[in-house]
Amino acid sequence: MNMNLTILGQSIAFALFVWFCMKFVWPPISAAMRERQKKIAEGLDSASRAQRDLELAQQKASETLREAKEQSAQILEQANKRANLMIEEAKEKAREDGERLIESAKAEITQEINRAKDELRSQISSLIVQGAEQILERSVDEKAHSELVDKLAKQL
């Protein structure tokens, strides 16, 4: 066991190996490891982001569905309301029409009655004149007397 120049040789070899390792071995391996770490982190990140996106999409879809349902319900309700309104309007109109018909019918009836009354009156007056002619048995001035008879008929 002699201590000799070997010690220096060993030190030099050591220095060279460390230098080589530091220069050519460590950096690429370390860089590859860092990069993979980054990649994995990014992968995990994007996975969680996708998960979040999915959740958001699901939420949105259900929201849209709910809105659509609401809208359809609203439309249905409106339609129902409108139908009811139309029915009401039709009823009202029918009622009005009926009333108007009744009114006109009543008016016609009154008119008819009046006409009948007038006719009756004129017949009665002519009857009265005929009666009076027969009674008096002489012809009277029809013109002069018709005025009188008319007056009478009007008083009837």
Add this chain to the structure above:
Amino acid sequence: MADTPVEYIQHHLSNLTFGKHPEMGWMLAEKSSQAAEMGFWAIHVDTLLWSVLMGVLFLFVFKKAANKATAGVPGGLQNFVEMCVEFVEGMVKETFHGKNPVIAPLALTIFVWIFLMNSLKWLPVDWIPELAMATGLVNYFKIVPTTDPNATFGLSLGVFFLIIFYSIKVKGGLGFIKELSFTPFNHWIFIPFNLFLEILGLLTKPISLALRLFGNMYAGEVVFILIALTFGAGWIMGLLGLGMQWIWAVFHLLVIPLQAFIFMVLTIVYLSAAHEDH
């Protein structure tokens, strides 16, 4: 193969040394006494060869993974490499609270390299040395670099240099000296005492780093060699030795990564302390 157990053990614990012998000039030492005579200006060829081989293997495999590194689905190799990187990065983040791009790759290199160097121990002690000697070129061949204190001290010296470097870089030269002088006792009277204590503490760091790794590996190696001795002592002893070899190798499943891990963690801790400004 050596004749006596003592020679066998000594043989297995000797490095293949190349250096300038005072009498015979540049040569590969043929005996351990020659290696000792070469003094400081010699190198352990096997230690350097195997440590560099392991370092190159580490960088080759990791570089291959780095070249094909993708942020997509990783393959088997990339998975393995990323596991190592993530483990080391975790340790660094836990211990080192600052920003320094050197620390993590440094820790990774230390951990994997020392692990690979230690793991050479799992190879049975005779295989590769016998193979090397069969070529007739060498007399000694010790393949586990971390059982050579030169290797472990070489590593810890590198760490020591970084400790000093970052201490001065973060605190400034004056700040570093101030820290050494005024901790733990913040009074000028204690400056010599503080300096003694702090410099001792500073020096202890690389020494303990190197000796811990070396001691564990060396002791384990000696036990492997002792076990290997039984293979030449008859059938019964040989079978017993096989069982012990297996048990000891399994035990090293714990020791080998643990020592690599301790060296790495302590390096991070020491450098973290060097970055802390009081």
